[in-house]
Amino acid sequence: MSDFKVPVNDYLFLFNDVLDMQQKYQRVEGGDQATPDMLEAIFTEGAKFCENEVAPLYQSGDDGCQWNQGDVTTPSGFKEAYSKYIESGWPSLTGSQEFGGQGLPTSVSSAFNEMLNTANWAWAMYPGLSEGAVATLEDHGTDEQKSTYLSKLISGVWSGTMCLTEAHCGTDLAQMKTKAVPNEDGSYKINGTKIFISAGEHDLTENIVHIVLAKLPDAPEGTKGISLFIIPKFLPAADGSVGERNGVNCGSIEHKMGIHGNATAVLNFDDATGYLIGSPHSGLSAMFTYMNVARIGTASQGTAAAERSYQGASAYAVERLAMRSISGVKNPEGPADPIVCHPDVRKMLLTQRVIAEGSRAMVCYASQFADLYTSAKTKEEQEYGESRLGFCTPILKGFITEQGVIAANYGVQVFGGHGYIKEWGMEQILRDSRIATIYEGTTGIQALDLIGRKTLMDKFKQLKIFTSEMRQFVMPLLLSTKTSRAMRKYAWKTLKMSLKWRYLALRMALQAKRNKDSVGAGSVDFLMFSGYAFMAYMWMQMAAKAEQKLNSSEGDSRFNQDKLISAEFFFERYLPQSSAHAKTISANLGSLMDMPNSYFADS
């Protein structure tokens, strides 16, 4: 596989030109630190770390982790890279300054994390999981809990996990069985088994802080009876250092399709000591405030797969010689033309690229709301950020992770037979990308969240805000006589997407009145359509900015030209994918729900 290069220019284009984050940072605590110079320094240095320390371990990491009597050894080189990572202070970009963090806006670490994810997803999950623990403790921990754990977690000396799933329940946490019984000293005794715990056991840090969902003895039935606990692998000693071993053990690690470098642990809690976070029975809502941020992190796995796979495939396509171009010889000196000359190969590469760049823009766009949600200067702005982020989240997680699998599939295909062989690394990207549509809530769950809680129950409020913003962007382009033909075309297509998006939502609302199952039936198609509409808005903005910079000879003209090429491909050849989703949303429900379960059970 080719060496990985972080597309630093793309991040700077998005932050400085397309999204004008400087203006947005004025509303955010710590935003004044994120000057253009600072952003460029962080992205450039971050890119070096990703390219030199983490990316080279991507393929070798596929050999996987080793479990031995409860201990887990990570792949060769992972530990050394992690040491460098914490020495350089990378984990603390955004943590609160009180506990040693640098207090930068979330959007900055979100961009850095995407680089890290692309360099080596399985490795990046170790520090990635800690962020969930930090966010949960910052929002819901007591002062004592914060002072015990936060500085250790923010510095990266300790790491964190999130323990939700049990063997019989993942999505449906109401069925959870792990029990917590109060001890006399205010702590709790926890018993149960959690599975699928990413980064659940490893050799990178001196302690692992598990954030665990469990039920108290007097818990109400269902999801309203779930509480949240801190269960450290080693109990903190009085001086804050690592103390006595706690009753949590790694029973085994899973053999998975991909992300072999990250240990997916079965954790057994045998009379483990835990500490309640927040109030009893409110664990799930505490978890969900964290989920919106975590799901954006997972969304970026789609971007990562598309970017990494594109880099590998495009490098191969300009080198590999096969057949002659149908429109005339392109490489007369060679025995054949490079496969990049063949239209179908080009189409696969361009698809990967517009997914990578389009989805990166979507995540960056949404990160402005994450900034407000975590650090707005006023309560109103904080709520505004939360609600806008809440609408974007299921689209990002659901749509981008599916797009990542599509892109990774094309990467394998461009390599032909070699794509199927481990040595080239392309099939690993596909295997790794496949988990992203499952964990942190499957695509189906994201789709129900989007159409249910975030659209119908919201009475279309957030959808209207989003589509109105789209229209406000394109109407001046459509009304001005100076708009170029290309921009007019994109503006028109973007406008149509915004209108159709609202129409489809309305249609689903009407269908739902007749039969509630229609919501579930059309939900994934609605999610996908929403993703294409969102991505169209991003490509519209990127194209307009690139054209403007090109016309005024600002910046790198090659970069701007390339961006316009990609935009043209997106609107002409990729956006039409949305049409099939629009069509099936309105299909009759009988075709899906009328048959008895016996149709599925034994035939």
Place this chain on the structure above:
Amino acid sequence: MSDFKVPVNDYLFLFNDVLDMQQKYQRVEGGDQATPDMLEAIFTEGAKFCENEVAPLYQSGDDGCQWNQGDVTTPSGFKEAYSKYIESGWPSLTGSQEFGGQGLPTSVSSAFNEMLNTANWAWAMYPGLSEGAVATLEDHGTDEQKSTYLSKLISGVWSGTMCLTEAHCGTDLAQMKTKAVPNEDGSYKINGTKIFISAGEHDLTENIVHIVLAKLPDAPEGTKGISLFIIPKFLPAADGSVGERNGVNCGSIEHKMGIHGNATAVLNFDDATGYLIGSPHSGLSAMFTYMNVARIGTASQGTAAAERSYQGASAYAVERLAMRSISGVKNPEGPADPIVCHPDVRKMLLTQRVIAEGSRAMVCYASQFADLYTSAKTKEEQEYGESRLGFCTPILKGFITEQGVIAANYGVQVFGGHGYIKEWGMEQILRDSRIATIYEGTTGIQALDLIGRKTLMDKFKQLKIFTSEMRQFVMPLLLSTKTSRAMRKYAWKTLKMSLKWRYLALRMALQAKRNKDSVGAGSVDFLMFSGYAFMAYMWMQMAAKAEQKLNSSEGDSRFNQDKLISAEFFFERYLPQSSAHAKTISANLGSLMDMPNSYFADS
């Protein structure tokens, strides 16, 4: 993973009811043997063999083959199952009776092979590759070659391979480097290295007969200079038994994404003795006559993935409990409802099922032409079979293998996190299925074959024959007053697909006059659209027959009802997928071809 059950009823429904193969067998040598009783006996006994001997080795086979100093050991149990396979006479269903075959029509072994493929793809590839060697020798071998090799290959005591690819060329065989130099005794000395040789080395048979492409010293440039050779692993002794070791050695086997149970060999030919098949420099055309049959075999890997994955996922979905149905509790006694109640899960299952059943029908339909091609009683019929098969082949191979990956992806998704874990077997189906869109000609190559040689260069002749047949089927349904509402809807949709298919081909022809690259640019979308149209025709026929049988209380009413349910889903919720392909075919070409290669090379 659930136990695999062969859907015997579905094969009988296709052969006896939908396609009326009895009538078609009258035109085929050996067709009189394939009576309904014989078919039922073969399918029923074949199913037992698949279910009891081969399917149980599917998951354990994923542990892979072992290479040791040129020898390859297949996974545990493979050898024993192979012994039973040849003892029971399964390999000889269709081989010519002169060499011990049973002389049944190709369609019968095609159906049996699909069962075998579904039971265990990696295992089935060992005998599957032999079929290519048999077909090549039957068509192009000398009498001496036939008598030396055919009975051994048809009985399965020896196996065969097809050796085309070299490290630097797969699709573009003109670049091939393997050399053949004449010996004085009429044999040839072969030197070179072939890669990606499926079943290239193993411990199942006493000899392996490699069919190898190589160049003679006086070969013209390009694909017109390729000759075909037999290179047995052991040279046959005078009495026909295994003699001296030949100069062919397995240098290594590949580490692949999937199909671990099948050894993908690097074969080194060092002064190996080979025997010319057919005349010099005509190797590629000899290979291509075999390719049409082999590609149908590969197509059925898509059907296999869809069927196997559907069986696993549907069994899981009726058992696994999570959440309550949005339209009201369905399982009040349990802690949650089975996930099959959730519309999106249902949609994934139904998609898998209509892919499995629809693609099976497509393969069976095309196998009537394979029968004519291999064993028609007249030359005219043989040519008719060849040309109709030739048109179907790229659609079957290109479309069905892509559909298989889609179906296998859904199988993983239905299982949630468990789908990503090896133990459940669902991710293995996905990994195994992924090779099918690559080998035997990638999807892109199939697409060029379909739009180029089989449509434009054919002046739409075959396309017209196919679409006329579709119209002849649906017009009586549309004109009759007795047609049910459902059948009228399907007939109308099928008619529209046939008209649009021709319109799109015509449009591509017109575009091609302006710019030849437009053919390549739209080719994969055209292939996919063709696949949906073909599949719509199959679902139309299956639905009409199922309705007719249900109305006249013929056969298994449950089976017929289920078929109608699937048809409704196909037309309402799956066929609309074709719309996105139709849209992008006509996209402007600039978005794909205008950019310089530097756009891809280093950004």
